[in-house]
Amino acid sequence: MFHRIYTLIIKELQTLLRDPEGRRFLILPVLMQLCLFPFVTMEVKHNTLGIMNQDDGPLSVELIQRFATAKAFENVVSIKSEAELKETVEMQKALLVLRFPSDFSRALESGKSPVLQVILDGRRSTTGQIAMGYVADILQAYSLERAEALVPGATGASPLRTSLVVRHWFNPNLDFTWYILPSLVAIITTIGALIVTSLSIAREREQGTFDQLLVSPLTPGMIMLGKAIPALIISMSQASIILLAAIFVYRVPFSGNLFLMYGSMFFYMVSLVGFGLFISSICSSQQQAFLGTFSFMMPAMLLSGYSAPIDNMPQWLQTITWFNPLRHFIVISKDVFLKNIDFFTVLEHVWPLWVIAAITLTGASIIFRFRLG
Amino acid sequence: MEKEKLKPESEKTLRERFGAGFLRRLWALSYKESLQTLRDPSSILVAFILPVLLIFIFGFAINLDSTRIRMGLVMEDMGPEAQRFAASLQGSPYLSIVRGTRKEMEQAVMEEKVRGFIVIMHDFSRKLDRPGEMAAMQVITDGTEPNIAVFVENYSRGAWQTWLGQRALARGEKMPPDIQLEPRYWFNPAAESRNYIIPGSITIIMTVVGALFTSLVVAREWERGTMEALLATPVTRTELLLSKLLPYYVLGISSLLLCVAVATFILKVPFRGSIPMLLVVSTFFLFSALGLGLLLSTLLRNQFNAAQAALNAGFLPAMMLSGFIYEISSMPHLLQYITCLLPARYFVTSIQTLFQAGDIHRLLWRDVFFLMLSSAFFIGLTAYHTKRRLDD
Numbered sequence: 134m135f136h137r138i139y140t141l142i143i144k145e146l147q148t149l150l151r152d153p154e155g156r157r158f159l160i161l162p163v164l165m166q167l168c169l170f171p172f173v174t175m176e177v178k179h180n181t182l183g184i185m186n187q188d189d190g191p192l193s194v195e196l197i198q199r200f201a202t203a204k205a206f207e208n209v210v211s212i213k214s215e216a217e218l219k220e221t222v223e224m225q226k227a228l229l230v231l232r233f234p235s236d237f238s239r240a241l242e243s244g245k246s247p248v249l250q251v252i253l254d255g256r257r258s259t260t261g262q263i264a265m266g267y268v269a270d271i272l273q274a275y276s277l278e279r280a281e282a283l284v285p286g287a288t289g290a291s292p293l294r295t296s297l298v299v300r301h302w303f304n305p306n307l308d309f310t311w312y313i314l315p316s317l318v319a320i321i322t323t324i325g326a327l328i329v330t331s332l333s334i335a336r337e338r339e340q341g342t343f344d345q346l347l348v349s350p351l352t353p354g355m356i357m358l359g360k361a362i363p364a365l366i367i368s369m370s371q372a373s374i375i376l377l378a379a380i381f382v383y384r385v386p387f388s389g390n391l392f393l394m395y396g397s398m399f400f401y402m403v404s405l406v407g408f409g410l411f412i413s414s415i416c417s418s419q420q421q422a423f424l425g426t427f428s429f430m431m432p433a434m435l436l437s438g439y440s441a442p443i444d445n446m447p448q449w450l451q452t453i454t455w456f457n458p459l460r461h462f463i464v465i466s467k468d469v470f471l472k473n474i475d476f477f478t479v480l481e482h483v484w485p486l487w488v489i490a491a492i493t494l495t496g497a498s499i500i501f502r503f504r505l506g
Numbered sequence: 507m508e509k510e511k512l513k514p515e516s517e518k519t520l521r522e523r524f525g526a527g528f529l530r531r532l533w534a535l536s537y538k539e540s541l542q543t544l545r546d547p548s549s550i551l552v553a554f555i556l557p558v559l560l561i562f563i564f565g566f567a568i569n570l571d572s573t574r575i576r577m578g579l580v581m582e583d584m585g586p587e588a589q590r591f592a593a594s595l596q597g598s599p600y601l602s603i604v605r606g607t608r609k610e611m612e613q614a615v616m617e618e619k620v621r622g623f624i625v626i627m628h629d630f631s632r633k634l635d636r637p638g639e640m641a642a643m644q645v646i647t648d649g650t651e652p653n654i655a656v657f658v659e660n661y662s663r664g665a666w667q668t669w670l671g672q673r674a675l676a677r678g679e680k681m682p683p684d685i686q687l688e689p690r691y692w693f694n695p696a697a698e699s700r701n702y703i704i705p706g707s708i709t710i711i712m713t714v715v716g717a718l719f720t721s722l723v724v725a726r727e728w729e730r731g732t733m734e735a736l737l738a739t740p741v742t743r744t745e746l747l748l749s750k751l752l753p754y755y756v757l758g759i760s761s762l763l764l765c766v767a768v769a770t771f772i773l774k775v776p777f778r779g780s781i782p783m784l785l786v787v788s789t790f791f792l793f794s795a796l797g798l799g800l801l802l803s804t805l806l807r808n809q810f811n812a813a814q815a816a817l818n819a820g821f822l823p824a825m826m827l828s829g830f831i832y833e834i835s836s837m838p839h840l841l842q843y844i845t846c847l848l849p850a851r852y853f854v855t856s857i858q859t860l861f862q863a864g865d866i867h868r869l870l871w872r873d874v875f876f877l878m879l880s881s882a883f884f885i886g887l888t889a890y891h892t893k894r895r896l897d898d
Contacts, residue, residue, distance in 0.1 A: 154806065154808070154811055155810070155811060158811050158814045158815060158818075162814070162815075162818035165818070166818075166822060169823075169826070169827065169841060169844065170822075170826050172837055172838050172841050173826045173827065173832045173837060173841075174832065174836060174837075175652075175653050175831075175832060175833075176652075176836060177833065177836050178836045179835070179836065180833075180835050180836060181835070222692055223863065223866050223868075223869065224866070224868065224869055225855065225869075228833075228835065241685065246684055246685065246686055247685055247686070248685075248686045248687075248688050249685055249686065249687055249688065250688045250690060251687050251688065251689045251690065252690050252692060253689060253690065253691045253692065253697070254691075254692060254693070255691040255692050255693035255694020255695070255697065255701065255702070255862055255863075256693060256694065256702045256855075256858045256859065256862050256863065257702065257829075257833060258691055258694055258697040258698075258699060258702070259570040259571070259699050260833040260836070261691070261697075262697065263656075265687065265689060266656075266660060268687065269687055272684070272685045272687070273684070275685075276684045276685060295634065295640065295641045295642065295643065295666075295670070296640050296641075296642050296643070297642075297643050297645060297662065297663060297666045298642050298643070298644050298645065299644075299645040299647065299659050299662070299663075300644065300645070300646050300647070301647050301649035301652075301655050301659075302615065302646055302647065302648060302649050303648065303649045303650050304649030304650055304652065304655075305649065307649055307652040307655055307656065308652070309652050311649075311650070311652075312650060312651060312652050312653075320822075324814075324817055324818070324822075328813065328814055328817070332809075332810050332813060333810075336809075336810055339729075416548075418546075419722070419726075419809045419810065419813070420546065420548065420722050420726070420809070421546070421548045423718065423722065423809075423813045424548045424551060424552050424556075424718060425548075427556075427714065427718060427817070427821075428551070428556055428559075430821075431560060431563075431714065431821065432559075432560070432563050434825070435560075435563050435564060435567045435568065436563065436567050440568060440825075440831055441567060441568040441569055441570055441831075442651075442653075442654060444573070444574070444575070444576070445569040445570075445571070445573050446566060446567055446569065447566055450566050450567060464618060467650050467651075468616075468618070468650065471649075471650045472616060472650060474616055474617075475616075478616055478617055481617065
């Protein structure tokens, strides 16, 4: 029995790896994504800030110089007229525009609180809000410095005798690549695992070789196993490449346990292969299998918590995400990587994968048998 | 003499015959392609059901406006000032607060139950009353999700400042004058992220639908051997290419308009542009998306590989690099140049502009220009690689 499965696995790997083009498609996209995606962040860096200064006092100039040195803004453009303002915002030439009112310096000097208008582009309001946070930080630091300079010791004797100390655990500098790479281990390999299982059966169906497999002494269970194991081998090797690159190229500190990482990765891949087999059990052509894979994969990525937090979703949708294996594995990968979570915490995220795999694998084998009989 | 007289006439009829044949053959091929597509129930799924489903998922799933963040509070000091601070924290509409000991909260961070916690140190009240000493509060965030960690930090700071202000007011102290920020969101006054996420998602959906359709069609003909039969007919390269594009264009534009309709009428995203402009931009975007799929299909002649290539060249780059969630201007410069090659990038800005700002002609025509270039590139390259012979 093992020998039969073994030969099927060898045959399957040969089909996948035989032609150079096929080999390339298993490795090139992984490498390409590994080169590009780690630089895609939600941080706001080297953007353009527009300044519309209607104030002729010295304080606005002083502030503008501070903005110009901030990490978030690389360029500062000066805007003279309303028409220019309209053009800048409409054509997205600046992320946000600060408008200093004409009495800005005077108000501030006379101890009042002037209002600084911030014009943001509603087509990218989230980025704008983040950038506005940086602006607010700069303004606050400036106000404190001024207060300190005007009345020495003022802040020492006043309410500011407390401080708020912020510590970011596991990622002290909030480096985004530390978040992205462990997540990419999960995201990129998802494609490989699903495509290899769902399309390979559909291909055999289309080419008629599936019938040949059925008349061989292999049982349907063995055929499924023979399709599942090569997919596991390939997707886990892809994951290893990303893992290695994350640790050695991008220098994300791997603080966890490799055994836990690979153990949970194995169950993740099994649950994915379950979905792949399930899709291929209901599809009869490669096109259908491809569409099926896609109809599963896109929602799975959107509902994984990578692009947008799950907590922000409506409750019913959060319940649905429980059946998304990617959601669980992204957390495992990230937390084993950075937090070094222990066996029992990993187990809390792994058991849903078991449930998902059990459901999809049983479903797939029932449909397989049903269609054969 | 007679020959010379006849020649132009015969040439004319030839051209006429060729023209008529062109349309007839193109019609026949397109008809065949449409039948083949519509016969397969999965095409309807892709063209109409999947896009609507996806736009709903995008609409509900991707919410970047922070709603409520779960956060822990450790009160090691129960003095009146500490209580007042806790009240200010609990009053924040953005935080849902869980109380516990430091140990419990550390475990909760490990298990992703809270996104961070605040510790009011045991000597907080004591230090507060003693001049010359700093009474400290500690904020611990879960840095594994930097975005949320920033929110935790900002919200805690906000609560802290509220508390400082109240305290200063109660004690009759004067705070240094601060500069107030007055945000004005153009085109999207309430700054709702769904107003640009949903239009942007139409780009991702159509990139995928377009690539899904065309990436398989030519490869399928080669794989099934029907390409050989097609090549034996008098069909020309242009006819073959157009027959693979036009039916899917019709299907694609209908599903795109369906998405826009769902976004506007059901998801209630305001649409401020004009329909003709929407059609122009979408047409060129679709041609480049369909062209990309067709190119892969033509080059690879193998459905399995074409499918993978389309997935990798279509979906993930559109998701990550089109500027739909992740701002392009924050990327490293080299990556910014790479995004210029993506048709999705231009369609994201133009459809977001159409939905929110209306017809800003300079921006839209600039995007149309780039989309035209990329459609010409993909379709031209496909034409170049379309073989009329089997043996090369």
